[in-house]
Amino acid sequence: MSKEFEIVSEFEVDATPEEVWQAVTTGTGGYLWPMEPPEPRVGGRGPFGSAVTAWDPPHRYTNRVENVEGISEQTLNQLDYTIEPRDEGRRAWVRYVHSGIFVDDWDNQYDGASKHTEFYLHTLREYLAHFAPRPVAFATFDGPEASEAADAFTAVGRALGLGDSAQGARVRAHGPQGRLLDAVLDFRNPYFIGLRTDHALIRFFGRNHWGAPVGISVHDFAPDADAKANETAWQGWLNEVFGRS
CATH class of the missing domain: 3.30.530 (Alpha-D-Glucose-1,6-Bisphosphate; Chain A, domain 4)
Incomplete structure (x- = not known):
């Protein structure tokens, strides 16, 4: 049976809002995997067939896709990033929300997605602290x-x-x-x-x-x-x- 999900994470990082924005919108593979960067406008094409529904550099980016390509277990996927300055812009606060609809085996899918999210966002912080913006x-x-x-x-x-x-x-x-x-x-x-x-x-x-x-x-x-x-x-x-x- 289909059921909605939402995974929310908030953290601060020793990077400027602009550096965080660059990391999450360029799709280089620095902390996730290489992907098509979003068109820089609301209504533009985002990665994996999504559409950009919020675009306010370097503060807010959201993409959303229905009928996720190649994934029969998920019919809606949305990723939302909110980035705010801290310490006069020397650091950043990030709120990440992954939401959508899982189809069948909801508990297992949610458990996997939430635990992967923790690891991916940790890797983002490691990338920003030690390697960004070096080519990868x-x-x-x-x-x-x-x-x-x-x-x-x-x-x-x-x-x-x-x-x-x-x-x-x-x-x-x-x-x-x-x-x-x-x-x-x-x-x-x-x-x-x-x-x-x-x-x-x-x-x-x-x-x-x-x-x-x-x-x-x-x-x-x-x-x-x-x-x-x-x-x-x-x-x-x-x-x-x-x-x-």
């Missing part, structure tokens, strides 16, 4: 079918060699081809892991909790970043973790 090479991919198992994300943490390290700790994570990555464990809960190196944000998604494969996204800001090489290396790492040659 973005890659994202999923693990094999075995990564859908109930304990799959525990296996990811174990393969990274994180032990009982808590969010905020400095770690030496075990990456592809036996490389050790000097990183900050910038996010960790039972569903997601975030690593921040000097040049990249590497995000691990425990989507097995919602019946999907584990996923990884790599946002690489190094001058010589190679998205395809990152995908090949980390996809191989995932396959090795889950016993696929």
Whole structure:
């Protein structure tokens, strides 16, 4: 049965309103994934077939789409950003509202969307604090079918060699081809892991909790970043973790 949902998050960030606006409207892949930037006007085309319903730089941006392309489980999706200055414009306050209509399996869909929202907005803050507006090479991919198992994300943490390290700790994570990555464990809960190196944000998604494969996204800001090489290396790492040659 169809049912409306709303996910609301508010936070302050050490970035100007203009920097936040740039991050959420250009679609570079700095903290989410590359996407079509919105036409800068009310009524313009937004990403994924949406329409821009509010456009007031750098304070308010909203897009809305009905009958979401390629997603039969959702018939309405709206993203709304409100950005206000703090500390005479040196910092920003952000209110993010994701709303719409889910079709069937509402509890599971809402749980997944709300937990992903927390992680994505945390990644936005990490991007703004450490990397914006540097160009990014973005890659994202999923693990094999075995990564859908109930304990799959525990296996990811174990393969990274994180032990009982808590969010905020400095770690030496075990990456592809036996490389050790000097990183900050910038996010960790039972569903997601975030690593921040000097040049990249590497995000691990425990989507097995919602019946999907584990996923990884790599946002690489190094001058010589190679998205395809990152995908090949980390996809191989995932396959090795889950016993696929």
